Amino acid sequence: MTGRHGPVPLNEIRFVFGRAGFGAGLPWGLAEDFAEACIRLTRAGIDPGPAAAAALVALDEGSCGRGVDLEETSEAVTLRAEGVLSALHAGPAAGDWLACNRDGPKALRLAAVDCPLLILGSLAGPAHPPGRWAISWRALSGGAGDSAIIGAEGALHLGPEAAARLAAAGPANIDIAPADQEPETAVMAPPDVFESGVWIDAGSWTAIMAFFGCSLVPSTEADRLAGAGAGLVDTD
Amino acid sequence: MTAPGVMGRPDPALMRPPKEVMRLARMGASFPTRLSFMRSLVRRLAREAWRFEVARFDLDEEGYGTVLLSAEGPERVYTLVGFSHALAPEKRTDRVIAEEWDATFSLFDGVPGEADIERLRANTPRQEAGRFMPSDLVLARANKSLRLFDHIADSLAAGRQPSIEQVASVGYLMRTTAVYGSGKFGCADREKLAGRPETRGAFQVELLTVYLIRWFTILLIEHVARKRGGGRAVALDPALRRHLGIGNATGLGMAPFLIKHPALTDAWVTARETALARVRGLTAASPETAAAFRRMLARARCHVGEWGVEDAEQTARIFVLRSEMAELEAWCESGGLAAAAPWDALYRFAANKFSLEGQEMTLALILEPHGPLIDDLADGMFAVEDGRLDPAMPVGRLRALIEERYDWALAIDFGKPEAQGRFWYYSEEKLEPRLGDRHRDAGGELEMPLAAGRDAAALHAALAGYDAAAPVADLLRARPDLRHAVRRVQAVADHAYAEIRDNLVDGAVRPIDLLRFKLAFFGAAKFDPKSDLWTRITMFQGAPLPEDLAAPGADDWAFPVAPATPTASAVVS
Numbered sequence: 001m002t003g004r005h006g007p008v009p010l011n012e013i014r015f016v017f018g019r020a021g022f023g024a025g026l027p028w029g030l031a032e033d034f035a036e037a038c039i040r041l042t043r044a045g046i047d048p049g050p051a052a053a054a055a056l057v058a059l060d061e062g063s064c065g066r067g068v069d070l071e072e073t074s075e076a077v078t079l080r081a082e083g084v085l086s087a088l089h090a091g092p093a094a095g096d097w098l099a100c101n102r103d104g105p106k107a108l109r110l111a112a113v114d115c116p117l118l119i120l121g122s123l124a125g126p127a128h129p130p131g132r133w134a135i136s137w138r139a140l141s142g143g144a145g146d147s148a149i150i151g152a153e154g155a156l157h158l159g160p161e162a163a164a165r166l167a168a169a170g171p172a173n174i175d176i177a178p179a180d181q182e183p184e185t186a187v188m189a190p191p192d193v194f195e196s197g198v199w200i201d202a203g204s205w206t207a208i209m210a211f212f213g214c215s216l217v218p219s220t221e222a223d224r225l226a227g228a229g230a231g232l233v234d235t236d
Numbered sequence: 237m238t239a240p241g242v243m244g245r246p247d248p249a250l251m252r253p254p255k256e257v258m259r260l261a262r263m264g265a266s267f268p269t270r271l272s273f274m275r276s277l278v279r280r281l282a283r284e285a286w287r288f289e290v291a292r293f294d295l296d297e298e299g300y301g302t303v304l305l306s307a308e309g310p311e312r313v314y315t316l317v318g319f320s321h322a323l324a325p326e327k328r329t330d331r332v333i334a335e336e337w338d339a340t341f342s343l344f345d346g347v348p349g350e351a352d353i354e355r356l357r358a359n360t361p362r363q364e365a366g367r368f369m370p371s372d373l374v375l376a377r378a379n380k381s382l383r384l385f386d387h388i389a390d391s392l393a394a395g396r397q398p399s400i401e402q403v404a405s406v407g408y409l410m411r412t413t414a415v416y417g418s419g420k421f422g423c424a425d426r427e428k429l430a431g432r433p434e435t436r437g438a439f440q441v442e443l444l445t446v447y448l449i450r451w452f453t454i455l456l457i458e459h460v461a462r463k464r465g466g467g468r469a470v471a472l473d474p475a476l477r478r479h480l481g482i483g484n485a486t487g488l489g490m491a492p493f494l495i496k497h498p499a500l501t502d503a504w505v506t507a508r509e510t511a512l513a514r515v516r517g518l519t520a521a522s523p524e525t526a527a528a529f530r531r532m533l534a535r536a537r538c539h540v541g542e543w544g545v546e547d548a549e550q551t552a553r554i555f556v557l558r559s560e561m562a563e564l565e566a567w568c569e570s571g572g573l574a575a576a577a578p579w580d581a582l583y584r585f586a587a588n589k590f591s592l593e594g595q596e597m598t599l600a601l602i603l604e605p606h607g608p609l610i611d612d613l614a615d616g617m618f619a620v621e622d623g624r625l626d627p628a629m630p631v632g633r634l635r636a637l638i639e640e641r642y643d644w645a646l647a648i649d650f651g652k653p654e655a656q657g658r659f660w661y662y663s664e665e666k667l668e669p670r671l672g673d674r675h676r677d678a679g680g681e682l683e684m685p686l687a688a689g690r691d692a693a694a695l696h697a698a699l700a701g702y703d704a705a706a707p708v709a710d711l712l713r714a715r716p717d718l719r720h721a722v723r724r725v726q727a728v729a730d731h732a733y734a735e736i737r738d739n740l741v742d743g744a745v746r747p748i749d750l751l752r753f754k755l756a757f758f759g760a761a762k763f764d765p766k767s768d769l770w771t772r773i774t775m776f777q778g779a780p781l782p783e784d785l786a787a788p789g790a791d792d793w794a795f796p797v798a799p800a801t802p803t804a805s806a807v808v809s
Contacts, residue, residue, distance in 0.1 A: 008422065009420075009422060010427070029625075029718070029722070036623065096709035097627075100628045215662070216662050216664035219663045223672065228487050228488060228668055228670050
């Protein structure tokens with residue numbers, strides 16, 4: 001642990017994370033979705049910082065794909081990429097597919113997603129794909145796997161231990177299917193983020209701010225003088 | 237007097253269409269109305285009998301130190317924590333890139349304890365470089381108007397009132413250069429306040445802060461005068477106190493907000509246009525409203541007569557406006573208000589004959605005497621924007637939406653260099669919003685996504701390759717670069733006034749039009765454009781100070797006019 005940065009308002013997460021996504025190479029629309037996914041995790045009491053920073057680094061370094069391919073068989077639909085699938089692309093693509101195919105019989109698999117926690121952020125919240133969804137994942141490195149449910153109102157049903165394991169997880173295969181039972185896992189108690197603010201892992205915040213910086217235009221003396229209209233000194 | 241349906245949804249034929257209203261040229265001719273946010277705020281403060289108190293006044297001989305001003309409403313207390321500083325002249329700038337100011341402020345949610353005050357003392361003067369808490373609602377700073385501050389301080393110290401002409405020519409003792417809310421730099425998120433009646437409306441907590449800052453400037457100048465003049469010093473004449481507003485220097489930062497909040501923009505404009513349509517739907521003018529209109533017109537003519545700026549273009553527009561207001565008065569004198577449906581006739585008269593400034597001034601004047609008919613609309617001038625995207629929407633539906641809402645953009649050839657001559661960006665220097673020349677300046681690839689028309693046109697072109705029945709999700713997977721454009725088009729589908737129907741990256745775009753539009757909704761007046769990129773304005777000029785709120789006429793401060801003569805000087809206690 002490197003300490004925590006905060007309190008950070010949700011609007012600052014929207015501004016900083018969204019622009020960081022753009023700075024790391026995401027198109028604006030996906031960058032906006034990335035920021036909203038992180039806000040949803042925050043509202044569920046999960047620090048999105050480590051997963052967000054890792055996903056941005058992977059995108060920037062090219063260690064994941066920069067798009068999504070869709071493969072369809074008689075049993076399932078799979079979203080994949082050349083190599084590892086970026087959660088920054090896969091989350092919105094999964095939400096789109098589920099919204100269009102909520103009555104369909106096929107399950108959805110996301111193959112080798114780099115930062116699986118962000119997928120939960122993409123699918124939770126009030127704008128989630130209509131319906132109740134069971135999401136299970138198994139790390140490529142092995143292990144028992146975990147699961148979560150997105151309830152009918154978009155609430156994320158995930159135990160705290162599973163959330164911690166998922167936050168630290170490496171690439172994983174994720175399966176998403178309609179959930180036909182009421183969730184048994186308690187909803188993670190949302191913190192009162194508006195009274196206490198939220199806190200982000202400090203090392204992750206620093207990494208995200210570096211990408212944020214990439215979205216800004218370097219200042220020159222010429223645009224310092226002309227770009228905003230007013231002069232540099234005003235003794236009026 | 238009221239046509240059927242006037243109080244609810246007005247006759248659609250009386251609503252001005254978006255293609256007329258949401259054009260930059262008209263937006264840049266906006267005036268404040270009685271629905272503007274400052275007016276709503278002051279009405280609430282008076283109606284709910286808010287109590288104001290100087291909780292701490294710890295300033296030295298020069299006027300530097302700490303001041304706490306509290307505002308107590310029916311349910312909560314808000315406290316302005318202000319710090320007054322010495323500032324070297326060469327460091328005084330209205331730009332975002334400034335690092336020191338004459339005064340800095342935080343609005344605290346409740347009553348701050350000593351630890352809160354000390355925390356703010358360490359952070360508020362640093363502004364963007366400081367770090368704030370959810371208990372801190374707003375962060376702001378202000379600089380003195382040097383030409384007026386010393387004149388008034390010296391006059392009062394010498395036992396006389398300042399020159400009315402000088403007071404009127406500036407209109408404020410300090411101008412704010414930024415007022416940050418909504419989760420900036422650690423301050424509370426908008427959602428914390430959205431459920432409170434007094435802060436649910438647009439920018440109410442920010443404008444409460446500005447209202448308190450204006451009060452602070454009055455207290456400060458009288459303190460400085462007292463220290464300079466001792467027993468000779470006099471208090472500022474009550475009429476002059478009231479005529480002093482608070483200035484503001486507004487730059488490009490306001491423009492992106494409008495583009496990023498289409499549902500909110502729609503809510504504001506829908507309220508104003510509904511108000512106009514309700515009044516135009518009245519079948520007759522009562523003697524009281526007709527008289528009130530004539531009084532307001534006369535006052536507004538004086539107000540515009542005092543409105544002087546250096547900008548040649550705005551000066552020319554003001555001259556035209558003055559002559560049009562004389563025509564308006566002549567129309568009234570000729571019995572226009574006694575005819576059937578007089579307000580509709582009046583609006584049509586203006587729409588057919590006047591400049592855009594004249595038309596928008598007429599709108600503001602028409603609304604003014606009709607508070608009982610329209611003031612309820614102020615309660616609906618907010619919106620929740622969820623940024624949802626419907627990936628299941630058929631491509632054919634999306635295409636039709638673009639053709640309906642962005643016909644103006646489809647008519648632009650964005651391949652021409654001048655059609656994309658500018659780009660909006662954040663500078664790495666304190667995140668100052670700037671406008672670049674795409675064909676000259678570096679950084680175009682980092683532009684803010686504000687060119688809604690251009691991007692909708694690009695989306696429309698891309699949709700040509702898709703089956704009309706296919707879901708938009710198919711396009712989104714193949715063209716993630718168009719995702720923001722899809723979201724935008726869908727977001728404005730149910731909001732007629734959400735989109736500005738002009739090219740915001742055109743080589744000849746005038747950001748000043750966006751600024752004036754938004755500032756008019758705030759309630760600002762005396763627009764004083766300093767270039768196409770920034771303007772000075774005056775806020776709360778003529779508004780009752782806290783001690784005046786209980787008096788009759790607390791809402792009667794539109795189009796303020798300089799007082800004729802100061803009343804007798806009063807010794808400062």
